[in-house]
Amino acid sequence: MSDDVIRVGVIGVGRGESFARGATETVGMKLVALCDTWEERLHEAGQRHGVSVYTEYQEFLEHDMDAVILANYFHQHAPFAIQALEAGKHVMSETASNTTLAEGVALCRAVERTGRVYMLAENYPYTVFNQEMRRVYRSGEIGEALYAEGEYNHPMAKDSRLRLAPGVNHWRNWIPSTYYCTHALAPLVTITETMPVRVNALSIACPEVNRGTTRRGDPGSVILCRMDNGAVFRLMGLGLPGHSNWYRVHGTQGAMEITRGPGYFGPGQVRVWHDEWHMQPGWVRDRVYTPEWPEHGDLAEQAGHGGGDFWTNLHFAQAIRSGEQPFLNVYRGVAMSSVGILAWKSALQEGAPMEMPDWTNEASRAAYADDHWSPWPEHAGPGQPPSSILGRLEPEPEALEHARRVWAEMGYRGE
Numbered sequence: 001m002s003d004d005v006i007r008v009g010v011i012g013v014g015r016g017e018s019f020a021r022g023a024t025e026t027v028g029m030k031l032v033a034l035c036d037t038w039e040e041r042l043h044e045a046g047q048r049h050g051v052s053v054y055t056e057y058q059e060f061l062e063h064d065m066d067a068v069i070l071a072n073y074f075h076q077h078a079p080f081a082i083q084a085l086e087a088g089k090h091v092m093s094e095t096a097s098n099t100t101l102a103e104g105v106a107l108c109r110a111v112e113r114t115g116r117v118y119m120l121a122e123n124y125p126y127t128v129f130n131q132e133m134r135r136v137y138r139s140g141e142i143g144e145a146l147y148a149e150g151e152y153n154h155p156m157a158k159d160s161r162l163r164l165a166p167g168v169n170h171w172r173n174w175i176p177s178t179y180y181c182t183h184a185l186a187p188l189v190t191i192t193e194t195m196p197v198r199v200n201a202l203s204i205a206c207p208e209v210n211r212g213t214t215r216r217g218d219p220g221s222v223i224l225c226r227m228d229n230g231a232v233f234r235l236m237g238l239g240l241p242g243h244s245n246w247y248r249v250h251g252t253q254g255a256m257e258i259t260r261g262p263g264y265f266g267p268g269q270v271r272v273w274h275d276e277w278h279m280q281p282g283w284v285r286d287r288v289y290t291p292e293w294p295e296h297g298d299l300a301e302q303a304g305h306g307g308g309d310f311w312t313n314l315h316f317a318q319a320i321r322s323g324e325q326p327f328l329n330v331y332r333g334v335a336m337s338s339v340g341i342l343a344w345k346s347a348l349q350e351g352a353p354m355e356m357p358d359w360t361n362e363a364s365r366a367a368y369a370d371d372h373w374s375p376w377p378e379h380a381g382p383g384q385p386p387s388s389i390l391g392r393l394e395p396e397p398e399a400l401e402h403a404r405r406v407w408a409e410m411g412y413r414g415e
């Protein structure tokens with residue numbers, strides 16, 4: 001164990017701002033550098049934090065620091081992670097860890113080769129509700145998981161969506177409906193400590209929902225995961241009308257869920273219930289309550305995403321100090337991200353089952369080392385998939401014209 005402060009650099013000053021703010025003394029971190037290609041935003045952020053700024057990632061990696069947090073584009077995390085690991089840095093990566101199976105193989109190998117800490121910055125397992133469901137599950141009260149549901153469905157107003165997706169080929173304009181699945185899945189994996197072994201999915205296309213935007217992906221999907229204990233998990237997302245974020249687990253002795261209701265991270269409560277024939281001495285048949293943080297409640301309350309943004313920084317710092325990989329390690333990160341990829345392969349075949357390799361095992365994962373199947377425009381070529389089940393879509397000219405005005409207003413100068 002070392003008590004030295006961990007010097008950290010962040011790439012991407014959009015979402016990255018939350019990590020930059022969270023790199024505090026309390027978690028034993030200090031922000032020392034920022035990197036972004038959007039110079040105006042980068043310099044503003046650099047001044048706000050009083051740290052060095054870089055537009056070139058290679059130069060940024062040469063800065064004297066221990067760890068790098070990746071909040072660059074969603075579909076570019078793996079190559080940036082591998083470069084940072086090779087440069088001797090510990091890495092915490094925004095979701096997704098990888099957006100091709102080949103990247104997943106390369107990332108697992110890089111973490112094993114370098115021995116650096118790698119963590120997927122999944123913040124949804126850390127809400128007070130999901131931490132409480134993990135505690136209840138580990139107490140054994142609902143038994144072994146048989147079925148679970150996770151929903152992360154985040155529709156947005158058209159102009160808000162455009163502002164978050166500057167550029168015709170921005171990843172948010174292309175992302176297939178299954179790829180952003182880790183917010184729905186990671187809490188369930190963290191609660192039950194199970195891993196997905198097979199995936200089926202159906203995608204929901206609806207030009208009406210996309211109308212007026214530059215989005216070419218389908219707005220929604222349902223994914224089924226067979227887990228390594230035989231359970232089935234159902235995931236739902238991503239941008240269907242009606243914002244919802246919700247989790248539920250049924251076990252061999254009872255069930256638990258976050259109660260549904262208005263609001264994003266609240267005012268939900270946790271409900272744990274049993275059928276009468278499963279009751280054991282000391283159990284309550286059906287209880288609904290507001291959970292408490294296990295610790296650090298005051299600090300978590302101040303952080304974004306229901307406290308999750310505090311916990312990811314804390315657990316990353318703790319992993320570096322202890323030298324032990326965190327729970328959300330490279331194998332779980334790659335497996336959960338690969339659910340999105342395999343689900344898209346499945347959705348394009350109207351639900352065919354897809355096998356998940358064992359990412360901890362070189363013999364199992366090696367078969368995917370050259371699987372560069374990818375929906376992203378920069379990987380376009382023969383055999384590459386569209387990002388809608390309706391095929392390759394183009395935005396309507398009026399929507400594109402409007403989008404370009406919105407992007408120009410916010411200072412975006414690209415295509």
Ligand SMILES: NC(=O)c1ccc[n+]([C@@H]2O[C@H](COP(=O)([O-])OP(=O)(O)OC[C@H]3O[C@@H](n4cnc5c(N)ncnc54)[C@H](O)[C@@H]3O)[C@@H](O)[C@H]2O)c1
Nearest residue numbers: 012013014015016035036037038071072073074094095096
């Ligand atoms: N966990 C959460 O709650 C949460 C919330 C929002 C976003 N995210 C994730 O954070 C990541 C970033 O998302 P975002 O919302 O900030 O939008 P974004 O993807 O548009 O922002 C990425 C930033 O990285 C910069 N960038 C891209 N390529 C670069 C390069 N080669 N060198 C330097 N800088 C580069 C861009 O200029 C931009 O400022 C995504 O993976 C997203 O999924 C997670």
